[in-house]
Amino acid sequence: MELLTYLPQVFSGVNILILVLGTIIGLLLGSMPGVSPTMAVALLIPFTFHMDSTAGLILLGVIYASTVAGGAVSAILINIPGAPANIATILDGHPMARNGRATEALHYCFISSGIGGILGVLVLIFFTPPLAELALRFGPSELFWVAILGVTVIGSLGSTSVLKGLIAGAFGIWISLIGFNPILGTERFVFSGHLQGGISIVPALIGLFAIPQVLYMVESAWRGQTGEQFQMEGRSIWQSVRYNLRRVRSLSLGSVVGAVVGLIPGAGGQIAGLLAYDQDKKFSGHPEKYGKGEPDGVIASESANNAMVGSSLVPMFSLGIPGSPTAAVLLGGLLIQGLFPGPDLFTQHASVVWTFLGALLCAQILLMVFGLYISSLSRFVIGIPKEYMAGAVAVLAIFGTYSVQHSFSDVLVMLVLGTGMYFFMRYGFSPGPVVLGIILGPIAEENLLQGLIIAPALDGPMPYFFTGTINLILIGLCVMSIGYSIYSELKIRSRRRAGERAGGAPEA
Amino acid sequence: MTIWKQRIIAIASILVAAGLVVWSSPEARPGYEFPRMVAWTMLVLSAVLALMAFKPGKVVIPADIESVPMRIIWPMLVILAGMAYLAPRLGFLSTSFLVFVATALVFSPDRLGVRRIALVVAIAACFTVSLYLLFVLLLGVQLPRALLF
Numbered sequence: 001m002e003l004l005t006y007l008p009q010v011f012s013g014v015n016i017l018i019l020v021l022g023t024i025i026g027l028l029l030g031s032m033p034g035v036s037p038t039m040a041v042a043l044l045i046p047f048t049f050h051m052d053s054t055a056g057l058i059l060l061g062v063i064y065a066s067t068v069a070g071g072a073v074s075a076i077l078i079n080i081p082g083a084p085a086n087i088a089t090i091l092d093g094h095p096m097a098r099n100g101r102a103t104e105a106l107h108y109c110f111i112s113s114g115i116g117g118i119l120g121v122l123v124l125i126f127f128t129p130p131l132a133e134l135a136l137r138f139g140p141s142e143l144f145w146v147a148i149l150g151v152t153v154i155g156s157l158g159s160t161s162v163l164k165g166l167i168a169g170a171f172g173i174w175i176s177l178i179g180f181n182p183i184l185g186t187e188r189f190v191f192s193g194h195l196q197g198g199i200s201i202v203p204a205l206i207g208l209f210a211i212p213q214v215l216y217m218v219e220s221a222w223r224g225q226t227g228e229q230f231q232m233e234g235r236s237i238w239q240s241v242r243y244n245l246r247r248v249r250s251l252s253l254g255s256v257v258g259a260v261v262g263l264i265p266g267a268g269g270q271i272a273g274l275l276a277y278d279q280d281k282k283f284s285g286h287p288e289k290y291g292k293g294e295p296d297g298v299i300a301s302e303s304a305n306n307a308m309v310g311s312s313l314v315p316m317f318s319l320g321i322p323g324s325p326t327a328a329v330l331l332g333g334l335l336i337q338g339l340f341p342g343p344d345l346f347t348q349h350a351s352v353v354w355t356f357l358g359a360l361l362c363a364q365i366l367l368m369v370f371g372l373y374i375s376s377l378s379r380f381v382i383g384i385p386k387e388y389m390a391g392a393v394a395v396l397a398i399f400g401t402y403s404v405q406h407s408f409s410d411v412l413v414m415l416v417l418g419t420g421m422y423f424f425m426r427y428g429f430s431p432g433p434v435v436l437g438i439i440l441g442p443i444a445e446e447n448l449l450q451g452l453i454i455a456p457a458l459d460g461p462m463p464y465f466f467t468g469t470i471n472l473i474l475i476g477l478c479v480m481s482i483g484y485s486i487y488s489e490l491k492i493r494s495r496r497r498a499g500e501r502a503g504g505a506p507e508a
Numbered sequence: 509m510t511i512w513k514q515r516i517i518a519i520a521s522i523l524v525a526a527g528l529v530v531w532s533s534p535e536a537r538p539g540y541e542f543p544r545m546v547a548w549t550m551l552v553l554s555a556v557l558a559l560m561a562f563k564p565g566k567v568v569i570p571a572d573i574e575s576v577p578m579r580i581i582w583p584m585l586v587i588l589a590g591m592a593y594l595a596p597r598l599g600f601l602s603t604s605f606l607v608f609v610a611t612a613l614v615f616s617p618d619r620l621g622v623r624r625i626a627l628v629v630a631i632a633a634c635f636t637v638s639l640y641l642l643f644v645l646l647l648g649v650q651l652p653r654a655l656l657f
Contacts, residue, residue, distance in 0.1 A: 167521055174547060183539075186539045391607060427513070452541075
């Protein structure tokens with residue numbers, strides 16, 4: 001098996017150093033409230049420019065996995081989730097801390113994260129190559145629909161409002177088209193010298209995820225929102241390991257739910273954690289204990305959100321459709337290194353991909369070990385004032401953006417996009433669809449134009465793009481993702497309406 | 509109030525999309541087909557958003573709108589704009605130092621005293637030195653040097 005062939009490379013030279021340091025840094029970054037995995041991965045992309053593609057990819061993947069796990073620290077200790085994926089962890093993790101069981105909750109969190117994460121990476125290892133083989137049959141029309149599917153899925157599933165998600169996705173595609181037409185080479189929409197050559201992925205990624213976060217951080221610093229922190233009790237790690245391994249139902253339910261949710265593009269860790277928590281509560285013999293400090297709640301949600309990490313990379317590596325916003329940023333990192341998702345990745349760049357998968361598997365074990373031993377240190381990281389964090393992130397965003405192409409225009413683009421996104425976020429738009437639009441827009445256009453060139457020699461553009469099994473399946477999936485999101489949105493609205501009727505509060 | 513904000517967003521969205529449609533439709537120039545398709549899609553989606561926001565009767569909309577705390581964030585916007593303006597003129601490292609100090613002092617929830625200012629300046633200096641070591645010495649990034657460093 002290829003994984004075993006390339007596994008020794010994980011432990012060679014700089015890779016092992018990046019694996020270890022990346023895990024520790026990721027755990028610490030994740031434990032800081034306000035530093036989301038997406039922002040952490042986006043901020044670190046510029047560093048990967050100075051590494052070979054294997055090391056760069058390992059750094060991004062390891063940071064993704066460990067920041068999701070580290071996010072539980074602030075969720076448990078100060079009732080603020082480090083990442084949206086840790087929202088479900090708050091429900092029982094924080095009550096455990098209030099009951100004087102903070103260390104115990106952190107132990108369960110890291111053990112479950114590691115176990116769930118291993119299952120997620122195994123799903124990634126076994127599902128990606130066959131799916132990538134399928135992508136061999138894709139021509140320009142299929143690739144066009146894959147790109148559109150990516151945007152519709154993230155746009156519809158990853159946002160509060162389907163329409164706003166789709167509008168944001170379309171806007172992202174449109175701004176990605178600034179610069180040159182890929183076939184004719186003509187310049188378009190360049191109204192400023194700073195936009196010559198178009199909008200690069202890195203400034204867009206950093207700006208859209210880091211700058212709004214800076215503004216949110218200064219807001220909470222101004223309001224003095226620090227949360228209530230709890231003391232850590234002394235507890236044996238082995239006692240926690242023994243108890244955790246005995247909770248087979250919560251562990252397996254969380255891991256399986258997380259792995260399955262991760263496979264659905266756009267669903268994300270937040271849904272994985274909440275769904276696993278809900279299911280575990282339903283299957284429990286004592287559901288009344290949930291929400292009051294039940295360890296099973298922490299185990300189910302944490303195993304789910306880390307199982308989601310590995311499996312969310314399956315559609316990204318095989319088809320180029322990211323399973324979560326962080327996977328979308330990782331896709332940007334992949335493209336920047338000159339690696340394109342699909343079967344070629346496993347044939348032409350087998351060494352890079354299999355070493356990365358091996359490293360991600362090892363990272364799950366490392367984050368479990370480091371998490372258990374450094375969880376007590378995390379409380380110091382949580383204590384870093386938000387105003388310092390905001391200043392540091394703003395400066396890092398500017399340095400990171402500049403270091404990629406040594407272009408000050410990139411810095412300006414990053415600042416403008418980021419500041420604009422903050423205002424859009426306040427009005428219900430998410431950065432995820434915009435970023436995916438920016439990444440997938442050029443792919444969609446190139447394949448559309450190539451298809452339009454090929455089509456007259458075949459049956460014409462309409463049959464070329466709208467017939468054929470794969471085309472029809474992809475179009476069906478686009479319609480299904482939008483249809484399902486509209487259905488969910490209407491359901492939520494009807495629930496709110498019912499709630500308002502019961503409460504008697506007027507809406508507008 | 510929320511419903512009016514949703515309506516304003518819908519109208520703004522229509523205006524932006526209409527602008528993009530116009531911009532993507534230059535006369536007799538090839539290479540604009542896909543941008544035009546995307547802009548039209550955005551316009552249609554924005555029109556549906558407006559239709560839902562202006563629908564007569566009791567409308568229940570997602571609670572996804574928050575007011576912008578301009579009173580709080582405007583100094584940060586000034587700091588970011590200042591960074592963009594000063595970095596090529598003063599130098600990246602010196603501007604970074606100033607940005608860190610300004611952010612930490614302006615948004616500090618505690619009262620400012622000499623001790624606090626000295627602490628912030630010391631932390632900002634350490635942070636700037638770390639940036640220099642990381643980006644310039646380790647990664648070999650050539651930062652534009654200007655008036656200061």
